[in-house]
Amino acid sequence: MTVVGTPIKRREDEALLRGRGSFVDNLTLPGTAYMAVVRSPYPAARIVSVNLDAARAAEGVIAAFSGADLADEWAGPLPCAWLVTEDTKNPPHYPVAIDVARYQGDPVAVVVAESRALAKDAAELVEVEYEPLPAVADVEQALSDGAPLVHEELGTNECYVWKLETDGIQAAIDAADVVVTRRYRQPRLIPNAIEPRGVLAQVGPTGDVTLWSATQTPHIQRFVLQLVLGIPEAKIRVIAPDVGGGFGSKIQVYGEGPLAIVLARRLGRPVKWTEERSENYLGTIHGRDVVHEVTFAATKEGKITAVRSEAWCAMGAYLELVTPGIPLLGAWLYSGPYEIPNYSVTFTGVFTNTTPTDAYRGAGRPEATYVLERTMDALARELGMDPVELRRKNLIREFPHTMASGLTIDSGDYHASLDRLLEVLDLDAVRAEQAARRERGDVKQLGVGFSTYNEMCGLAPSRILGAIRYAVGGWDSATVRFQPLGSVQVVVGTSPHGQGHETTFAQIVADRLGVGVDEVEVLHGDTAISQLGMDTYGSRSLAVGGIALWQATEKVIAKARAIVAHQLEVSEDDLEFADGTFRVKGSPDRSMDIKAAAFAAHAAHNLPDGMEPGLEETATYDPANFSWPGGAHAAVVEVDTETGDTRLVRYVAVDDVGRAINPMIVDGQVHGGLAQGIAAALYEEGVYDAEGNLLTTTMATYLVPSAAELPSFETDRTETAADNPLGVKGVGETGTIASAPAVVNAVVDALSHLGVTDVPLPATPERVWNAIQEVRS
């Protein structure tokens, strides 16, 4: 009886599907008061005065405060945990702006009332006198001479310059037969977790704090709350109940959490805040917003000899938790799955008067993979080579493989993924249909695009994180605890928000311990229960947390083995463990099952000398390497050449994510990831006007695709074992990382016979139409 590798249903789903999930907004404590945040309508403005009289006099209002009123509450600003260079500029950032608002949506005042509606009504009565300042929203403009400064005192909008370069890069480019240089703009993306953010804060009689938060990172929240509030971590409990998606946007420690705690302390009542959707567009981090210039050098036979990338990355108005580090998560992926001997990557972080950017699904890796895979197609065109052949020619063949950029990929078989992709796709049939349509001159043309990719996730080896100036470690921890009567409690340091950890982790433990999967209970998301953990982001939960769990399970088995050996009066080496039972080698009738060992451990009547009672073990795992999934994707699109309207008709994804613990959950992760990458390719774009006003503030203007826009995905897998005890790799972000370039490559392919070589992101009908007009004129 093994459950690992089987698609058992997610134990999380019944409650969620029946509407019985417990999200922060469902929780109310006796006496709860409700907070509303007043936000700057200006992208940049001096706050001249804040008049709270009318708001304070309004029905049901308990209190109202300006940023200046609260300035003394903060022990420190909201910290950034990843200052990527020694001189990275990190201007102070407080939960409520005090003198200057620096983006549309910057909090400037707060109102607390007896209900959420009354708080919102009163927030509209707050009179803020602003003196509008010049603003800049575009990264390139922000670096130009005379651009408005987001932070006057810095004297520049440049936040940092970070570089990774091998020796001899320029010589390699100079010596190449073919050099291709391309520029790409990857627009801002707005994460749009279906549950918006929310917090509920309670301060106890001894100053102890409990914060329920719609977060991916209860442990990190606790740590940062001490820095912002001066309350010792030991007195802070953070609980992430059911969390409805995050995609990176719930990693950060936003101002509203500490704000709710301060207000709860001042008012002596629990304080709750639930973000509105329109507020989410302004107040929650955005992703991407990067301009790249990329150069590829190659021999005329198509062997790539060098890649050089320069990127200008929007930080937004302030640095959130890991804002400057996001590009670095892609810094080693500009050679992707290819063997490229010369390598140069430069990132320039740029402040703009916009909502801060930070991690959004893929975080740095979709940006790198997009420019890499688009430029692969550009190079193939330049060489007159088939894009699949160019890829095949350059794919890494042997593993482990140490890249020119210095990191080592532990495992993979990129050729196997590509072979399987072409089989599932039936490329010859697709090309034949494309040729027929071209021959007939059909209005609707067909295109096929590829993306062979790898990515680094499973954050991460703590030493490497330290070397690239990340403030904390990348380990994780887990506890496995046998209850006296044989059920198993698992406590993990990861914090799921849709990933299905309770199911996947129970499968792993049940199989190894030989107990029923329903006998394993998985606890998470509460720092009072799970003391140690580094939470969930960067596809790390299974690749790091899952290994910690494996190790804790092994420690439990080792202790049980000692108990059984003692009771059966044999040597530990004489015992073999399978299906939940220890048997004496050669005398299989002499046995004791692990549940009996658990009871014996708790009864403690007859334990080896010196052994502590109980059967519970904790393990902490710090990975030796990143996790390196990879694969090959293809998109088939149909483009209406008269209107530019583009429809994705097929999407094939062949991924190597190592061993799949629950194939259904893996498919689900791939599907969701694909949807978000396809969204970036065809639909989603956060648009600021030149003055810094966000124009896309609802789902009517920011087009989040639904099932209607997406074909039935064709997913398949090839498998190489990762270098860890479970052989697993991260899967949470692969779809997002790989898919956008495949789709845009397909759009360009559909129009290549007309002479189109590029379509900007996202490939909206108008952009596709423009590309056609340009080559026709």
Place this chain on the structure above:
Amino acid sequence: MLLREVEYARPASVEEAVALLAGHEGARALAGGQTLVNVMKARAAAPEVLVDLNGLDELRTIRFSEDGMLELGAMATYAQVIASSEVDVARPILAEVVATIGDVQIRNRGTVGGNVCVADPTNHLPPLLVALDARFTIRGAGGERTVAAEDFFLGVYLTAVGEGELLTRISVSPASGAGDGYAGVTLGRHGTYLANAAASVGLDGSVRVVLGCVDAVPVRARQVEERLAGSDFSEEAVRAAVEGLGATLDPPSDVHGSADYRRSLAEVAAVRAVLEAASRRKEAA
């Protein structure tokens, strides 16, 4: 959902609804709520009284009038139109078009009356109903009046339905051999339109071509209609008739598309709508 405080009334008859609308300044009729409720959530509008029409079954009927007109009650949902055998027999284009609005939940809630009374220039039905020469029956305190489609749409979010009045039904003549066509480009698969066009070609060769999204109200392409008089409706003829249409238009630019792009789309949509209409006319003949 944080609306401003609003009074709510659920009248039991059309007379009562009209009285409520007439009796309160700032009263608004609530049909399917697919637009109004969102506008209220955004606090872009804050009616004082919401007059909920959902109890008025008499406004949900789809039937033929005594003189053979297809009558759609203003509160008929898109789902009802899609399922209606009367629509299928008389003017199937109506069902085809509303079947592409939003998703199943929206089609179960959204109404034909709501779609036209919002008078959003990017909505599906306004250009179609002008192309079909629909009649709009409006009830007020003084009784009923009927307005032609071309006189119904007055501006963005503005129609001939005055204060204290209620749209009660939309009447369309049966196709009687005419062919109807509809084309355009939506935001995503089932969103509102970037540009759209509706056309109707009668058995006698009469043509109506109407564009959406290019002005505050649906625009009849009269020059195209004139050029197509007596046409054989070959693709060449239709393209020639539409040639230059875009240059006569002054469409808006927004985050989804520029005016130039909409000019081009209007031409493509007009060609496709007319060709579809003409081909269906032949089928019917």
